[in-house]
Amino acid sequence: MSEPATRDRFWLSDHTFTVPLDHADPDGPTIEVYGREVRRDREERPWLLYLNGGPGFSSPRPLGGEGWLRRALADYRVLLLDQRGTGRSTPVTRNTLARLGSPARQAEYLTRFRADSIVRDAELVRKALSVDQWSVLGQSFGGYCAVTYLSFAPEGLKEVLITGGVPGLGVTADDVYRRLFATVVDRNAAHYERFPEDVDRARRVVDHLRANDIRLPSGRALTTTTFQSLGSQLGSETGSTRLHYLLESPFDGPDLSDAFLVEVERELGWTATYPLYSVLHEASYADGPGATAWSGSRIRAEFTGFGVDDPGPPLFTGEVIDPAVFDTDPALVPFREAAHLLARKDDWPPLYDAAQLRANRVPVAAAVYRDDMYVDRELSLETARTIAGARPWLTAEWGHDGLRASNGAVLDRLIGLVVKPAGGPGPAG
Template sequence: MTSYRQPGIVLTDRHFTVPLDHADPAGEQIELYGREVVASERAGADLPWLVYLEGGPGFGARRFHGKQAWLGRAVQEYRVLLLDQRGTGRSTPQNRQTLPRRGGPKAQSEYLAHFRADSIVRDCETIRPQLTGGAPWTVLGQSFGGFCATHYLSTAPEGLRTVIISGGLPALDGHADDVYRAAYPRMQRKAEAHYDRYPQDVRRARRIAAHLAEHKTELPGGYTLTPEAFQSLGILLGGGDGSHQLHYLLENAFVRTAGGHELSDAFQESVRATLSYAAHPLYAVLHESIYAQGAEPTAWAAERVRAEFPQFDAETALNGDEPLLFTGETVHPWHFDVDPALRPLREAADLLAARTEWAPLYDPARLAANGVPVAAAVYHDDMYVDTQHSLGTARAIRGLRTWITDEYEHDGVRASGPRVLDRLLSLARGEA
């Protein structure tokens, strides 16, 4: 273990070995990485543990420095483990560079089927005794991390002291189609709210999309920016300052050159940084599988359901007078054509989309009998996780207390500093 310091905290690198397939504990092993964080003045104290499960899928735990965001509140009383979930960060990372070692697309897809919430929770239960001596710990789940925490409550509640969920209560039995049928109207509301705030962006967005429709545009690094890919910048609109980010990005789109107006280098670089999956490819490859249960394939649900909402069609918008609608947290087959980080993974992603052997993720009977203190922040009209789905699940988990708020967007636990975590801990303890 390696320890080092930042202002106010001591950090320690932790490495663990777990089975790839927990049903075969003697089989292939993979490595997990977690960053232990403790307040400097309490470094030697016997503290309870809190494990943080990041959103995603496909993102390693956030790299904080010092007592940023919620972390400063957590280290007041916990020793925190910022866990890179399997396949992310420093935990046996999976991407276009590493996956070919598994073999062809079929072997890759079979391997990646072990990277969902069920395996992540089994990982947690494997490493928990090594850190806590067998004592239960507190889980903080952000977004997809909340999906994992809900699975944890369904399968291993004995390992849990408290569960805190921020923007991550999943539908317990909804198919991916149901998720996206609820999502597209939310995306439309977010786009319309953005245009209400910045009406000048209606013209700007249409102009950019029209330019892309007429000119093949390859961004730095080889990303092909199509009108549909441009629409996916709407993923910014789910964050607290995302509308402002999008506005400032759009206002710098064009520069005048000797040959006429062109998309500026600054715009192209900002778009590439926002849209590329190079840093988190599993988000795209596994995204719809986080909803998969039973024998029904996801079959590229976001793409199929999008056809039910013709107002999102870029060509139709450009041929008419309607504003161009942005999309959001949707992954489409064409992402694997336009993004060089995803192109080599297209066949594996297709096989995962067609897969019909998915284990159930949630146990409604066990959740109805839950005895673990649970509190969840539900963000009103959250763009990424449907509010009604979340409230239905909240009612299904015995004893869960909700905080429903429109003060924050999906990133509330990060954007609020200590406030959201402090509020949820108080709810879970019956102090609020």
């Protein structure tokens, strides 16, 4: 027997798979999908496929201190899948997109990178590894993918664990954003109640940005909308504190300080690494026909406080893509025309099958976070009630990043729930 993994040591193996770009055309162009196998030792254990949040984020690169991964490795061998277009899978970048030619061809290509294609990739990967059935753990957007998996390929699943990622069924992007913006307003209020000094600091920054053309070190314009997008971190365990620290000393005399601009860029600079997130975020809500039409930006206008002339403290936005980002962010400008075409697309295929979910026979356990800023709690619970035998766990102890922040406790709870006989909706408190 080989030496077992310590806190920072485990067995890693690389796997690369060739899959169709379009699963409806298996003999057409192909791309590669990469997965990193992680094992604590050489003992045989069942497979667990990990589907990361996103869309458009690569799977985590483990260093050994991740509590959730240590808990998973006690029972499973884990495959960390770089979902198509990310990480070591065939990438989607400004360069690869440019080689496709026209914006129309680029947009058509990008439609192949949603959850439905990711699930079909996973099925080909499972068969290539000679796995009869495997367990799936979906975090955030990965949970959306897991519900798509339950809808269209349940025969490949032994069990499903979802954390902060049970999507709404039969809802539009407008429905989702309308609910989430109400939560974002509450998160702003909680932040300013905790750090009342941030009201004046944020207002001063907003006023300065309105009066001046400010550039981040990369050359990206720092607009009021860009500044407000820093609120996307308010949904994480430490996000409010990080935002407060960012606002501690934003000025150097009458000017924004270099240190502040560098920190803002650090918070926002991931767009160059993960452009698919911005391009496909709204498309991840398109469950069937209907254009998203920059839903987040439209719905934001329904709520007082997000406009720079609105009374009261300036409100930070949450997980929303403003179309202006494709004009102001150099990393996203090359995606602009394709992104606008995707926003106008009105013939999206469905991502979920409610009838199949009602007939589900796969054990499912899901952590639903009561105050989740990124996934609406009530929509999640309604879907969990639709999935036959699902066992939702509604918790206020952890936020959206509970899988990471809980040092393995959230995953341990889900494993405990899913191994029990499924009889009704299960615990919800």
